[in-house]
Amino acid sequence: MKLYEKIADDIDAAVRRGVFAAGERIPSVRQASQQYGVSIKTVLHAYGLLESRGIVETRPQSGYFVREQARTDATRDHTGPVPVVASEVDVSRLVLSTLRSIRTNAAMPLGSPYPDPTLFPWRRINQYANAIARRHTSWNLIDDLPPGNPELIRQIARRYAENGVPVDPDDIIITVGATEAINLSLQAIAKPGDTVAVESPTYYAMLHAIERMGMRALEVPTHPVDGIDIDALEALIGKQKIAACMVMPNFQNPLGFQMPDANKKRLVELLAAHEIPAIENDVYHELYFGDSRPTTLKNYDTKGLVLHCASFSKSLTASYRIGWAMPGRYREQVEKLKFLNTLTTPSVPQVAVADYLRQDGYDRHLRHVRKVYRQQARLMTAMVQRFFPSGTRTSAPQGGYVLWVELPENVDSMRLYQAALARGITIGPGYMFSTRNAFHHYIRLNYSYPWTAQTENALKTLGELVARMA
């Protein structure tokens, strides 16, 4: 191949891939000549070839532009097929696939793990971000190195203190969402090959964190009202070495329970007696349906063995990605790991959230959200009971925005997922919540989205599909 042909082919490929869009300028002749180390003449030759292929056109005094009619490849899809039978299931691949199908089939996102973003005070928070940007002439990265922005840390500590959880601001480390907080916490307390006890069913982010680190998940039976079975856990501790325990005591995803205080206390004491650290995922803490914020494992932690992880992603803003860890006696390790993992969390989002917390109506916003979720939890429960066949059972969420639904045993949630997807409805198949395929006939439904006639129609359609499969 001649050199000018190679240059033409390079640019042709870039246009097909959408790198240079219709109407956009391609590199100038001088630029291309310098870049490819060839003569102006060679570039002109290449560009002439592109013109004759109908890919670019010249505009007087301006250079070469991609023609509006230039061919581009159809948008490629990385989704890949969603596994259909249980044996193929790779939890994180399945989760990514379902998330992508929510993106492209946004019609009825009952399978979404995220809260409806339209309930977030998006404009207010962005106003703070804008004000911060205007106040400063530049921003020094060094100011917000781990543990993070001091004012944000103080505001977080203050909310805990107001809710009866005594927290030292020095114990808090800001992270990129609770996802990073959980990953860093796990890395601080366990190593590849170690066994980590988790709830079953468990939120798949927990399984991801364990998978990512090359550790082994030990699934402990979990009661839909009382939480992890402490007797079962105690028996397992007696039989094998458990490096850590990961739980979600408040409004667990997918079960929605609020672990009773007595159980929280007993769990902390059991683990402390065996010097087993606990990672507490408390991302739903603000979304309670009761009268006040529930306690956390941290309330009962006298030995610094609880690594408490949380975020604003479920209650205030998901796209800002602000989370935090309170790692107890593992503070130094987690801070260092944060530094190694992502250096620092973006600055303006941190300060914007701090300003919002200090000056705005977070509590008013939360009261509204809690009311909406409580109502919609009731509505969805009623609709499932109405439209789904007998043999269907639902959880009784005490907070959060997901309902866990047990279907008749012979209904495969992955087949249901596929059939629902064909009708523009997504659901969370039970396969995502265990590596043991223990929940093949369960699904998770998100009730945070605005309740409309379509929601009811979708639940009706789902109920019909389930009835047909049962």
Added chain:
Amino acid sequence: MKLYEKIADDIDAAVRRGVFAAGERIPSVRQASQQYGVSIKTVLHAYGLLESRGIVETRPQSGYFVREQARTDATRDHTGPVPVVASEVDVSRLVLSTLRSIRTNAAMPLGSPYPDPTLFPWRRINQYANAIARRHTSWNLIDDLPPGNPELIRQIARRYAENGVPVDPDDIIITVGATEAINLSLQAIAKPGDTVAVESPTYYAMLHAIERMGMRALEVPTHPVDGIDIDALEALIGKQKIAACMVMPNFQNPLGFQMPDANKKRLVELLAAHEIPAIENDVYHELYFGDSRPTTLKNYDTKGLVLHCASFSKSLTASYRIGWAMPGRYREQVEKLKFLNTLTTPSVPQVAVADYLRQDGYDRHLRHVRKVYRQQARLMTAMVQRFFPSGTRTSAPQGGYVLWVELPENVDSMRLYQAALARGITIGPGYMFSTRNAFHHYIRLNYSYPWTAQTENALKTLGELVARMA
């Protein structure tokens, strides 16, 4: 202890820690009564005790507030002592310590690894961020799941294409800075216990990434002009199993070289012949002093074995934390690991950078920055030659913003670091760039900051300290 005393002590502690600041309201009596599960009377008793201790005061109709004179603990310092002798050195701890001393001794940050933030087009980028926030009524996290925001990805691909690096947008994955890109890339290609070849001296972020994964760094001699010694690397490959190679071919930190094209090509071919993947850290690619953007290893990568990592943190905005990976044949693994590590990169910063790249004067900004850095590189080199004793040698940076200085052999850079710090000057001690203590008499100096009489005085002071130690 009585219950009311415990409540008083909790709030007392929170005030000391700064959780409730002077003039701020403490939880209302009703709130505290609910939270602690005690009677209103008990809370009133507790708050009375706090009043008598002089910690809070009542304001009619408003509640209890922290008094302006309330005692608080002195700001605590987590820095910890910086290790003084080589045997104590833990690279990441040392780096964190030096960064913190820059924060608190900002007078003359010659030891900073970051570019002067005042050169960034802070206001312009934030204007785009603000416009995006105003255009939307909410933001759906799902839209920017890995690989990331499509328009940002296209803009990044376009810059590569304009500079003769053919890139498929589908190959790009957005990350939280290059730090995350490098970590994910390394995790995709090597496992704990594996050996990873690195340059020596090497940028410590590389050593961090390796340390974090429980891998072993194999330091390969690196020439201050030609880059990594390919003969030496070849010999090592013949002798032991090397899982990956991490290099910084353009304007390596700390040496500042631009690896010649012939060497880049030979390095890629050598590694390809042994099927060894290469992580290319190209964060300084826009900061060249020559006529055009240098080539990358990716230009010579025919087998998809180069995992190219870069970011906008050195050239456009550090606090937005936008980086990316082009992982070649490891794309799927890196995308999945990104999802597991931090779920997604904050959305508005991604789109703001994309809008800036499409609509604003990035090239004009870069031309200015390059000119400033080129001038200041010359100035600092001249000043070091003038003020430092004989036996001192400097690198000849071809881009970037750091100078590598070899001091007389008997000067210990850690002792110099301590002595300089006492005079309000930070430097980058050579210990940070190796785990073998190979560079105890080297230092790294940052020349990105505005050049003033203080800069010259600081270099003069450093020269005197070195002369005294030599």
